[in-house]
Amino acid sequence: MNQPHIPASISCATGRRRFLGGIGVSSLAALLPAEAARASTQATAPVKTSARIVIAGGGAAGLTAANKLATQLTGATIIMVDRRKEHYYQPGFTLVAAGIKPQDYTVSQTSSYVPNGVEWLNEAVVELDPVGNKVVTDSGKRLAYDFLIVATGLELNYGAIEGMDAALIGQNGLGSIYHGPQAAADTWKALSTFADQGGIGLFGRPSGEMKCAGAPLKYTFISDDHLRRRGNRGKAELIYMAHAKSLFSVPIVAEKVRMLYQDRGVKVRHEHVLQSIDLGRKVPATRPPTVWSSRTTISSTWCRRCERRRWCATAPCLGPRVSGRPMAGWRWTAARCVTSASPMYLASVTSRACPRARPLPA
Incomplete structure (x- = not known):
């Protein structure tokens, strides 16, 4: 598929910098007093604080929060903690897995987006202490805070x-774009093979929260498109396994996708x-277990798919964690990105009881 080449330094870095610096106002305003909230929307002078x-x-x-706080506050000590030096442009994973963009399109350096006035501690967070208002890193550093933003x-x-074995993504007809840039590239290889040979393709998503609820839907369309471009759509059967009774949580979108799937011959199995x-x-x-075809055997707990299946695009289950520690009992706010289908998860972490908003220290 021929695509116009846009230098990564322009298309990627510029777009990401605008993204990281230009959204999240409404979410971060909740962590600030009224004066700072007004500053975020009215471009007034930065708020003075020793927070x-x-x-x-x-x-x-995390980078979005760092950029917004750095521009809206003065005098604050802002520390961002993350061990990974590479920044992944995760919405681009779908483009890599579609054969539209190269793998390196999604990879850049975190240091490129850390604003002046923000200290980046290149370590991993291993413990959160919301009672003592401290964060512990893998080197043993204990960082005290007045405010904590969890964006892990x-x-x-x-x-x-x-x-399931993530190491086998790209083999035996298995694809998943979420694991990282390499997995996305391997998924494209598997899809390309499927588009040449045909067969049965299964697409689905987990029942809980996920990075992008639209990605499995989009990738089903992408697979259909590649099959048609190669003249092999008649050799393939595409089945989308919807986790709920609807294809998408937004009714108008769900209905549009349903109509397009019907038009393109994509079969749907709800609540699977x-x-x-x-x-x-x-x-x-x-x-639940379902009879998929006449060559299917059923037990009381699971079903066997006929051997014609050659392609399975799967999405993992997801949940908020910090270095292996589940973060149950805390209140989470999903701040949907306006330029990406992937949600960001921000939380003002305190004890289980969510306190009233506190003013910034003078």
Whole structure:
């Protein structure tokens, strides 16, 4: 597929910098008093404060928070903690897995987006102490804070799918764009092979929160497109496993996708979630068990897919964690990115009881 070449230094870095510096106002305003909230929307003078702010995580959400706070506050101590030096432009994973962009399109350096006035501590957060208002890093550093922003993202819990092995993405007809740039590139190789050979393609998503609820829907369209471009659509059967009774949470979008799927011959199985997969035999199992074809055997807990299946695009279950520690009992706010389908997860972490907003220290 021929695509116009745009230098990564322009298309990627410029777009990301605008993204990281230009959104998240409404979410961050909730952490500031009325004066700072007005400053975020009216471009007034920065708020003077001696507040000590720690940002756990240096991905899109953490960098967005750092950029907004650096421009709206003066005198504050802002520390961003993240061990990874590479920044992943995760919305681009779908483009890589579609064969539209190269793998390096999604990779840049975190240091390029850290604003002046923000200290980047290149370590991992291993413990949060909301009672003592401290963050502990993997080197043992204890960082005190007045305000904490948790932007650690979501854990990719591939282990929740029995038999799933992220190391095998790209092999035996298995694809998943979420694991990283390499997995996205490997997924494209698997899709390209499927588009040449045909077969049965299964697409789905987990039942809980995920980075991009539209990605599996989009990738189904992308697979259909590649099959048609190569003249092999008649050799393939595409099935989308919707986790709920609707294809998408927004009714008008769900109906549009339903109509397009019907027009393109994509079959839909509602309330189906992938539970396990036998990669060697290409045999998946879903909840609830369903008769997929006349060559399917059923047990009381799972179903066997016929051997024609050659392509399975799976999405892992996700949940907020910090270095393996589940963050249950805390209130999370999903601040949807306006330029990306991937949600950012920000939280003002305190004890289980959410306190009233506190004014910034003078």
